[in-house]
Amino acid sequence: MVTGALALLLAPAALVGSATHAPIAWAGFWGISLLLGILASVIGNALWNRASRVLPLTLVGQMIVFETVFALLYGFAWEMRLPTPLELAAIACLLVGVLWCAALHAEAK
Template sequence: MTVMAAVLFAGPIIPPAIVAMVPVVLAIVGNLGEKTVRWRMLSIPLGLLTLGLVLVNLSGLAEALGGMSIRVVVGIAISVGAVLLWTVFALTNRTALAARPTMDARMWTAMMMIGGAVEIMVFMPLAASTGLLNLTKIGIRWHDFAPVLLGSFILAVIGSIAGSWAWTIAAKRIPVGLAGQLIVTETVFATFFGLIATHRWPTWPEALGVISIVCGVVSALKVLQTPSSFKQVSAKEAVDMHAPASQAKSPH
């Protein structure tokens, strides 16, 4: 919802570029909280991912920022809010899963989908009051809208349900600081799909950006396979990390 609002204010270029920084922000904030991966081992993947994201979005951002206005500034602020919300969700989700180690990933995914459905139900009255649901009245015929509706359904099944299930499994098995870096591959896929849709080859910055992102993901995977990348946590520290605040401190 925040991304949609950001696009309405700032256009289709700036918000996706800002939201694309979620993996980098999540990697930094996640490792600040968990402190499980050595920063020295994270520096190369983070550097490559950041460089790649900047290069992929460079031309679009330069063009979009050329028409800076109060409306665009509001869109940028909403985009930053979207990044913060995504980061809070990922960290909260990780904490909740850590407190429930026996939770089945399919059950957890189903609960998230139910939560999303409740949010949609809350949003429906607002959408109805603003006329967003009156497709026929704003010139969109149902038979023309059917392909969009079908595409949305497929995206919901593959992107939301299957994606959430995969994220739940990853969140239970690897640190958030590394899991966040791996989801940057969505930017690569989005770039490829965008090039196919516009029937063109990538520019040199876009091509170098994709290569940099892929190298960053490969570096992150290498960190996962290197035992020395992870800090050793004592048994007492492990208990303190997962214990409630009221139990972690001694009454004395």
């Protein structure tokens, strides 16, 4: 509800002004939006459903960490920079935790 209210607050700013974009810019925008929508929604959802059926419940919970890691990677790409050493250490801790959990599950079998 708050998101919708914020969008309505910002709508007049989008309607006022003379800034226009070239048709090629719009084509690029729609192409990237479509590609991201298909990859993130359809394929990502299918992979998540498959993993949920195959993996133990405690290991499926660990897979949520990858959402955070990829969000960080997208953020770094957006900012056109590499992660700082502290950010790399945090990402490494997240991944080591998942690998540790997977190793414990492998030993249990």
